[in-house]
Amino acid sequence: MADSPAGKRERLVASAAELLHRKGVGATTLADIAHAADVPVGNVYYYFRTKDDLVRAVIDAQDGQVEAMLAACEAAPLPADRLKALVRRWGQMRDVVARYGCPFGTLAAELDRRDDGLDLEAARPIRRILDWAEIQIRALGRRNARQLATTLFAGVQGGALLASALRDPNLMSGQVRQLERWIDTLAAVR
Template sequence: MSTDNSRNQILDAAQTLFYQRGFHATSISDIANKAGVFKGNLAYYFKSKQSLLQAVADNRLAQLEETLAGFANFATPRERLSAFIGMVEDTRKNLARHGCPMGSLSTEIGKTSLPKEHTRALLDYCLNWLHGEFNKIEPKSAKQHAETLLAMAQGTALLAHNFNNEELVRRQCQAMHQWLRVITD
């Protein structure tokens, strides 16, 4: 197994387990087992569980950047914002089962003494992207609309997870689409 491959397997395992179980409920042994590597190998790539958390947050941020950059294929800000809502709906099964990967991790880390900048960067990036899109439509209300849409998406994820209900995500995404039409017409 190559060095890059081992590191990526560890990172993927940690990302999955932190999302499904939470950072604190996931042990280094759990990650090693899921990655199919010896526990000692983790220390070669990541000095601590905290450095692994940083790498997971950085990886999630890169994935988010790539996803949102892909929305540039849509012609208008409204279409790009609609695609954002579609992204939430497309993940409804995971949201119902595990909550929002960004919001859950950010909330969990926010209650500790661990540095928050890495997990906060995910929500900051999302909020700034939304703000930029709304700014192209209505600069005066862009910040408020960006915060509202992110809050709706995060609230939807929280409720869906709490009730383990995919249909709740579908209904709330329909409501988000309707809200978007009202404020952009």
């Protein structure tokens, strides 16, 4: 049975996301991505005119992952529980994070060196997380919700950076536990 165009495109984006996370944008070639997706390298150009177009598709996929992650967190009954569910996601990814960093943070950090608009697009999934966390913290009755949401996500990203730099998944787990305790103080103090 022939592969559908949508199936090839999805495989290219999924393979690109994994390789960009593991190797970085600069070290990943379109040939690497095509090989990982089991698609002839010439076919890549049918779906994506440039490597940057493929990177944009990865960012869009990350946006979808964030949307799904936040929707799952919404199942928790209380804002503090939803915030804890969010930070636990990084605890669940602790081994991958310790080896390659946070998929959202590492891509945004690498593309931040550019000044062509792709840098701002890469920050979109992070902005979405910050906006959502701000809403949860505001629901806890905190006026400085944006500042606290930034502190929360800085704690996640800092834990991811340290876990990756030191190749120690326990650092990510410990940071998640610390952030859960901090969230409890946000819920208790008004």
